[in-house]
Amino acid sequence: MLIKEQALLSFFEKCADGSVGAYSEVIVPILTEGQDGQTRLAPFSKEKTCILDGFRSVDPTKILYYMPREKVLPVETSNKKRIVAGVKACDVKAMQVLDTALAGEDFVDPVYQAWREDTVLISTDCSSTAPTCHCTILGGTPYAESGFDLNLSKLGDSYIIQTGSEKGEAFLKFLEKNADVQKSNDADVKAVQDNRKKMADQVAAQNKDLERSDNYPNLRKDMDKEWPVASETCVGCGACTNICPTCYCLILNDETKAQQFVKVRGYDSCQWHGYARVAGGDSPRPKMSQRFRNRYLCKFLFMQSNFNQLGCTGCGRCTEACAGNIDFRKVVKRIVDGVEMAVVD
Amino acid sequence: MQNPFEVIPAEIYDVKQESPLIRTLSLKPEKPIEFQTGQFMELTIPGVGEAPFTPSTSHFVKDKMDITIMKTGFMTEYVHQAKVGDKVGLRGPFGTNYPLDKFEGKDLLILGGGCGLAPLRSLFLTLLDEVDRYRSITFLAGSKSPKDCIYKDAAAGWKKHPTVKFHRAVDVVPEGEKWDEDVGVVTVLLKKSEIDPANNPAVVCGPPVMMKFGTMDLLKMGYKEENIYLSMEKKMYCGHGQCRHCVMGEYYACKHGPVFPYAQIKDEEAIWE
Numbered sequence: 001m002l003i004k005e006q007a008l009l010s011f012f013e014k015c016a017d018g019s020v021g022a023y024s025e026v027i028v029p030i031l032t033e034g035q036d037g038q039t040r041l042a043p044f045s046k047e048k049t050c051i052l053d054g055f056r057s058v059d060p061t062k063i064l065y066y067m068p069r070e071k072v073l074p075v076e077t078s079n080k081k082r083i084v085a086g087v088k089a090c091d092v093k094a095m096q097v098l099d100t101a102l103a104g105e106d107f108v109d110p111v112y113q114a115w116r117e118d119t120v121l122i123s124t125d126c127s128s129t130a131p132t133c134h135c136t137i138l139g140g141t142p143y144a145e146s147g148f149d150l151n152l153s154k155l156g157d158s159y160i161i162q163t164g165s166e167k168g169e170a171f172l173k174f175l176e177k178n179a180d181v182q183k184s185n186d187a188d189v190k191a192v193q194d195n196r197k198k199m200a201d202q203v204a205a206q207n208k209d210l211e212r213s214d215n216y217p218n219l220r221k222d223m224d225k226e227w228p229v230a231s232e233t234c235v236g237c238g239a240c241t242n243i244c245p246t247c248y249c250l251i252l253n254d255e256t257k258a259q260q261f262v263k264v265r266g267y268d269s270c271q272w273h274g275y276a277r278v279a280g281g282d283s284p285r286p287k288m289s290q291r292f293r294n295r296y297l298c299k300f301l302f303m304q305s306n307f308n309q310l311g312c313t314g315c316g317r318c319t320e321a322c323a324g325n326i327d328f329r330k331v332v333k334r335i336v337d338g339v340e341m342a343v344v345d
Numbered sequence: 346m347q348n349p350f351e352v353i354p355a356e357i358y359d360v361k362q363e364s365p366l367i368r369t370l371s372l373k374p375e376k377p378i379e380f381q382t383g384q385f386m387e388l389t390i391p392g393v394g395e396a397p398f399t400p401s402t403s404h405f406v407k408d409k410m411d412i413t414i415m416k417t418g419f420m421t422e423y424v425h426q427a428k429v430g431d432k433v434g435l436r437g438p439f440g441t442n443y444p445l446d447k448f449e450g451k452d453l454l455i456l457g458g459g460c461g462l463a464p465l466r467s468l469f470l471t472l473l474d475e476v477d478r479y480r481s482i483t484f485l486a487g488s489k490s491p492k493d494c495i496y497k498d499a500a501a502g503w504k505k506h507p508t509v510k511f512h513r514a515v516d517v518v519p520e521g522e523k524w525d526e527d528v529g530v531v532t533v534l535l536k537k538s539e540i541d542p543a544n545n546p547a548v549v550c551g552p553p554v555m556m557k558f559g560t561m562d563l564l565k566m567g568y569k570e571e572n573i574y575l576s577m578e579k580k581m582y583c584g585h586g587q588c589r590h591c592v593m594g595e596y597y598a599c600k601h602g603p604v605f606p607y608a609q610i611k612d613e614e615a616i617w618e
């Protein structure tokens with residue numbers, strides 16, 4: 001199936017202004033001013049430039065499903081049906097990590113689950129990259145292969161549509177009713193494959209000096225030799241964890257008033273000193289270099305062991321956000337492969 | 346599935362000052378709480394916050410629950426202001442329990458100090474409720490000074506129990522305080538044990554340094570790594586394996602613990618911190 005970009009955007013507009021009903025909110029990447037094609041996630045508006053393709057947004061998709069501050073007791077879900085579109089492959093993968101972590105066998109975070117159920121997730125193949133993008137190093141691709149409801153691949157002034165779930169099938173039917181959806185042909189599919197290959201090569205090319213082995217246990221073997229060097233410029237701000245699409249560590253605030261128990265969760269960061277401190281003041285990671293190391297161990301070893309998935313998707317946001325200009329890729333390569341290289345850009 | 350953040354309201358019906366820094370709150374939850382000794386609860390002080398505590402009553406008692414709490418910081422400061430009639434909240438129980446079936450027919454050694462005596466009291470009372478299941482129970486308890494000893498009233502009765510050996514030590518006896526039992530760190534009491542270390546279980550709970558040296562001494566005596574059970578104190582903040590604060594390498598203290606056989610976690614980093 002195929003839809004013209006203009007037809008899709010006017011469908012979004014109709015959803016957003018309420019004239020087609022069903023979906024009351026459409027969240028898309030909106031172009032920011034003057035910053036090399038960077039986008040922020042925001043409600044669709046015809047006054048703003050929506051970029052469905054391009055590369056991943058500045059903010060991770062998790063902020064739409066696991067918000068920086070959210071009441072988890074009592075649960076008050078809005079039940080509004082949402083469309084989140086323009087999600088890139090790295091964030092689709094991150095949502096799969098969050099699904100295992102937050103809605104797995106042991107427990108379900110009720111608010112996360114409600115947002116998941118009430119949202120149609122539409123992914124889009126990447127058509128450009130940020131300098132920090134490195135999904136291919138993690139075995140990923142700049143297009144999603146699973147985990148989406150609907151996927152869009154840009155071709156000229158149209159998008160080729162692929163469904164990835166029952167919810168996506170139902171959504172496609174709804175789209176067909178409300179917009180001009182046409183048939184695609186074999187040549188279109190072939191052209192999409194060519195584009196995908198080209199983009200994957202482009203990501204690999206920009207990371208060719210950063211390719212590394214997956215000898216991640218080396219991150220753990222080193223305790224006090226490499227880590228203080230690698231973390232030298234780290235100020236412990238926690239930007240890296242807050243912006244990471246798979247980080248979900250929380251603090252729980254008790255905001256109980258009168259007779260009703262109220263719990264609100266917010267983001268925490270393992271980079272902050274108080275994070276693992278126990279009663280009496282002891283902390284298992286009193287030094288910044290130990291907390292810095294913890295994030296890498298968590299991404300490459302602990303999450304792998306807990307969820308059978310790596311905790312890093314290669315989105316590159318932590319490098320982009322770092323106050324100490326630390327390149328995450330270089331730290332991993334330096335320690336995993338024992339290569340002497342500067343980690344600060 | 347149930348909301349893991351759901352709170353069971355409870356009322357404080359008794360408060361007992363055990364020592365200058367330690368008090369026991371007796372709670373009556375709105376509905377009975379089934380737990381296994383060794384598991385922990387999250388206690389909410391409304392409007393203040395939440396922290397993990399282990400009940401100090403037998404798991405055979407379900408409609409009431411004692412929690413013994415040491416004043417160490419912000420949250421416990423409020424606990425120490427709590428009064429009879431106050432409403433608090435409970436979430437849980439969470440985590441692993443003491444493996445009572447592995448203690449059956451054995452000579453069990455319990456080694457504890459300071460506020461570690463709270464979970465051990467629950468274990469001890471649970472054991473006493475079915476005392477015939479065990480060959481013997483030796484409880485070695487340490488405190489800083491005589492006035493820091495907790496469960497003073499109950500202790501007198503435990504000392505007289507036929508299948509139980511109960512010994513106490515204090516680190517120091519300040520001028521003017523009376524004490525006719527042992528003096529020294531709690532591990533000095535280990536020499537009183539006549540248990541065959543190779544084939545019997547031991548339980549250790551207390552401040553990190555005490556746990557470390559207690560475990561080392563037990564190993565030296567000949568206890569096996571897999572027979573030493575530790576109650577780990579980590580920041581078990583959410584209780585159900587979501588917040589990741591208590592992660593020790595690949596284990597969550599809240600989910601795979603808090604009760605761990607020493608053999609399971611001995612290679613993890615910073616377990617005693």
Ligand code: SF4
Pocket residue numbers: 240243244245246299311312313314315316317318319328
């Ligand atoms: S660790 Fe960095 S590169 Fe990896 S997913 Fe998180 S933010 Fe992206």
Ligand code: SF4
Pocket residue numbers: 233234235236237238239240241271318321322323324325326
């Ligand atoms: S963003 Fe950079 S400076 Fe801030 S905590 Fe992370 S590594 Fe350290």
